Every structure is written in structure tokens, then in C-alpha cells.
Amino acid sequence: MMNSTWVKNAISEINADYQRSADTHLIRLSLPAFPGIQLYLKDESTHPTGSLKHRLARSLFLYGLCNGWIQEGTTIIESSSGSTAVSEAYFARLLGLPFIAVMPACTAKRKIEQIEFYGGRCHFVESACEIYAASEKLARELNGHYMDQFTYAERATDWRGNNNIADSIFRQMSHEPNPVPSWVVMSAGTGGTSATIGRYIRCQGYNTQLLVVDPENSVFLDYWQHRDASLRGSVGSKIEGIGRPRVEPSFIPDVVDDMLRVPDAASVATAQWLETQLGRKVGASTGTNMWGALQLAAQMRAEGKSGSIVTLLCDSGERYLDTYYNAQWVANNIGDIAPWRREIEQLIAQ
Numbered sequence: 001m002m003n004s005t006w007v008k009n010a011i012s013e014i015n016a017d018y019q020r021s022a023d024t025h026l027i028r029l030s031l032p033a034f035p036g037i038q039l040y041l042k043d044e045s046t047h048p049t050g051s052l053k054h055r056l057a058r059s060l061f062l063y064g065l066c067n068g069w070i071q072e073g074t075t076i077i078e079s080s081s082g083s084t085a086v087s088e089a090y091f092a093r094l095l096g097l098p099f100i101a102v103m104p105a106c107t108a109k110r111k112i113e114q115i116e117f118y119g120g121r122c123h124f125v126e127s128a129c130e131i132y133a134a135s136e137k138l139a140r141e142l143n144g145h146y147m148d149q150f151t152y153a154e155r156a157t158d159w160r161g162n163n164n165i166a167d168s169i170f171r172q173m174s175h176e177p178n179p180v181p182s183w184v185v186m187s188a189g190t191g192g193t194s195a196t197i198g199r200y201i202r203c204q205g206y207n208t209q210l211l212v213v214d215p216e217n218s219v220f221l222d223y224w225q226h227r228d229a230s231l232r233g234s235v236g237s238k239i240e241g242i243g244r245p246r247v248e249p250s251f252i253p254d255v256v257d258d259m260l261r262v263p264d265a266a267s268v269a270t271a272q273w274l275e276t277q278l279g280r281k282v283g284a285s286t287g288t289n290m291w292g293a294l295q296l297a298a299q300m301r302a303e304g305k306s307g308s309i310v311t312l313l314c315d316s317g318e319r320y321l322d323t324y325y326n327a328q329w330v331a332n333n334i335g336d337i338a339p340w341r342r343e344i345e346q347l348i349a350q
């Protein structure tokens with residue numbers, strides 16, 4: 001029999017935490033090279049745990065509590081490339097639950113420190129492909145609950161509205177010159193955010209298209225084109241947070257209007273370039289997103305169209321000082337980013 005008093009209190013703890021929280025900013029970029037075209041970044045780096053995964057972690061805990069999967073003392077286990085684990089460790093601590101993150105050994109050091117800061121433990125595996133089986137095994141052995149963001153992200157979030165990220169974006173756009181964006185651009189890790197945005201757009205009847213950008217070593221784009229759900233990659237994505245070696249159940253291809261492959265070097269070059277626009281560093285997946293947004297802006301400009309494009313600032317670059325912001329690491333792991341930087345400079349030259 002479930003201890004319903006504990007569950008009730010746990011749910012009200014999360015709701016109280018939500019009540020104490022503020023919404024994230026929508027930043028407008030100023031790019032004179034694109035007259036009549038506005039670009040916006042929804043800044044998810046300002047959540048208490050530093051990324052858009054704060055929203056997901058809250059939803060996954062509520063989903064697990066309301067389903068009776070999480071009870072007093074339940075050990076929470078998650079497979080993650082880091083961001084989700086940081087946010088879940090925060091909520092596990094809020095509820096006094098033990099938390100274990102199963103992550104690839106190459107995960108950013110800063111994220112590992114943050115998981116441990118919130119009292120979580122890290123369990124490392126060789127490669128991104130091994131996190132799922134290792135998580136299931138741990139959950140069995142410890143009689144814990146495997147949160148499984150890759151399966152539940154799309155359904156734990158209320159896509160109809162209820163102040164989800166899409167609802168927030170469209171409300172914040174309401175006083176802009178082109179309040180209904182021509183495009184929203186997002187990358188996919190779980191695919192949960194693109195699913196929420198895509199469904200919301202349809203549900204509200206907006207004339208907005210959704211572009212999903214995909215890094216190298218990810219199967220999402222091939223899956224979107226050919227719908228072969230058995231696709232597997234052997235190498236993990238180098239852009240932390242996005243690109244998966246298998247087709248994740250939370251990636252919903254039919255709500256995506258278009259997809260674009262973004263070279264890893266272009267993602268890193270764009271992330272670094274964004275610092276010149278924002279005055280602060282962003283993570284590499286934000287570079288992937290912005291690369292896609294810049295391509296759309298250039299296309300709209302060439303076609304003489306005006307309109308707005310919204311994309312996401314997923315997390316801060318402070319987490320990646322020893323990787324994407326370390327020239328030696330970039331040269332060894334990503335390659336020469338200078339040609340991509342020149343391409344961006346050309347795109348935004350007036």
C-alpha cells in the first residue's frame with residue numbers, strides 16, 4: 001500500500017517550488033543583415049539547474065508520483081548525457097530521495113560536479129549506447145525507479161499549454177513585430193521539446209513551421225526521412241544534450257516540418273560566435289539551433305520574406321569551458337571551426 005501522505009506532500013513540494021520560480025527570458029537578437037526578420041532565443045539557461053531539463057525533470061517527477069511509481073525512499077535512476085541528471089538530482093534532493101545518474105564517461109566535468117552538489121551519485125559507462133541497459137539493471141538490482149526520460153519526455157509534459165515552453169514562447173512574442181513565428185528551430189535529445197512545440201503549434205492552429213536540427217552521429221534525421229525505427233549509431237554525438245545513437249521513443253517525427261543536418265564544427269563555431277552577440281557563453285547545442293535559425297533567416301532574406309524565427313538557448317557555456325571553449329580540445333575532437341566562423345561572418349555581413 002502506497003504512503004499517500006508522503007506522495008501528497010511530495011507533489012505539493014514540487015508545486016511550491018514551481019510557485020517560487022520565474023519564467024525564462026525571450027532574448028531578441030539584433031542582426032541588421034536581416035531586415036524585417038527577427039531572431040529570438042528562449043533562454044533556458046537561467047533555470048535553477050541551468051538548462052531546459054529543469055522543466056523536464058519537474059514533469060517527470062510529477063508524472064512518476066502521480067502514477068504511483070515514486071514513493072517514500074524510492075531510489076531514482078536516470079540515463080542521461082548530464083543535463084537531465086543535474087535537474088533530476090535537484091528535485092530528488094527536494095523530496096529527500098536517493099538519485100543515481102548513469103552517464104557516458106565523457107560527460108562534462110561541471111555537470112558531474114553539479115549532480116554531486118545536489119547529493120546525486122554518478123555511474124559511468126563507456127559509451128552513450130550503454131546507458132539504457134545499465135540503468136535498467138541498476139533499477140532492478142536496487143528496486144528503484146528508472147525515470148527513462150527518452151521514453152517519457154513527450155508524454156510527461158503537457159503539450160496543450162499550461163505554461164509549457166511553447167505556450168511561454170508564444171505569449172512572450174505577443175508584442176513583437178511578427179508575433180507568430182514563421183519558424184521555431186530546435187534540436188533533439190529526447191525529442192520531448194520538439195514534440196511539445198510541434199503539437200502545441202497544431203493544437204493552437206498557428207501558421208508556424210518546426211525545423212529540427214540534428215548533429216553528426218545522430219539517427220533522428222534518417223529516421224525522419226525513412227521511418228526505420230531500428231536505426232543504430234555506433235558513436236555518441238559530440239554535441240552534448242542532442243543527437244542520439246538510437247531512435248528515441250519521445251522523438252515524434254510527424255510534428256516536424258523539416259530537418260537539417262548541422263556539422264559539429266558549425267555548431268561549435270556558432271556557439272562561440274554567439275558570445276559576440278550575447279556577451280556570454282552558450283552550450284554547443286545552442287550553436288546547432290542558432291546555425292539552423294541563421295540558415296532559415298538567410299533563406300527568407302533571399303526570398304524577400306519578412307517574419308520571425310525563434311530558437312532555444314538550452315544551457316550556458318560555463319559548463320563547457322574545458323571542451324567547446326578550449327581551443328586544443330576543439331582542434332582534437334571537433335576539427336577546424338574557422339571556415340564555419342567565416343561563413344557566419346559572411347551571412348551576417350550587411
Ligand SMILES: *Cc1c(COP(=O)(O)O)cnc(C)c1O
Nearest residue numbers: 083188189190191193241285314
Ligand atoms: C536535452 C537537451 C537538448 C534537447 O532537448 P530535448 O527536449 O531532450 O530534445 C538540447 N540541449 C541541451 C543542452 C540538452 O540538455
